[in-house]
Amino acid sequence: MFTVRADFSESFEILSKPNSVRLFFSDVKNFIDLMPNIESVHTDANGIMHWKIRVVIPLVGSFSEKFSLSEVSNDDETIEWKPTAGEKHNLMSFSTNFLPKGKNKTLVQFSQIIELRRTSAAELHFLAGFAGESVISGEMTRRISEMLDGFIQNAKDILEKED
Numbered sequence: 001m002f003t004v005r006a007d008f009s010e011s012f013e014i015l016s017k018p019n020s021v022r023l024f025f026s027d028v029k030n031f032i033d034l035m036p037n038i039e040s041v042h043t044d045a046n047g048i049m050h051w052k053i054r055v056v057i058p059l060v061g062s063f064s065e066k067f068s069l070s071e072v073s074n075d076d077e078t079i080e081w082k083p084t085a086g087e088k089h090n091l092m093s094f095s096t097n098f099l100p101k102g103k104n105k106t107l108v109q110f111s112q113i114i115e116l117r118r119t120s121a122a123e124l125h126f127l128a129g130f131a132g133e134s135v136i137s138g139e140m141t142r143r144i145s146e147m148l149d150g151f152i153q154n155a156k157d158i159l160e161k162e163d
Helices: 018-026 028-034 133-162
Strands: 002-014 038-043 049-057 061-074 078-083 090-100 106-118
Touching: 002 133, 018 028, 018 078, 018 090, 018 106, 018 133, 028 038, 028 133, 049 133, 061 090, 106 133
Parallel strands: none
Antiparallel strands: 002 106, 038 049, 049 061, 061 078, 078 090, 090 106
């Protein structure tokens, strides 16, 4: 099994009301508008959210992958999405926790995990075997971290201007 994985986890404060922050992070349009390399996100009639993400990996090149997610939690404190039942190849999960730190301050704990599983490296990309799992995983983690760090900064800028 050829497996590459990228993990991201960050805790940060936003100077905004907890409800405003939760509403912002629950709106899929914000991810599309504020994160580079997100080609599309849509939710189908069954509530399954479909993400299409472009990844650029040195030595390998550029490729797009699709992920199907089901919402497992959405309340005042947590939004969480996991891979749909039966998904075996493109796994993505993310969760966001919201902790009020005062009237206009919210602690956000955000994490995302992406895992691509293939029987052989060539099923992912014809050059993936040349680069190897660890190189691709490291580069995916770096690229996703850059993407999410930018998203978080944009979220802070927008939310802190509103309140």
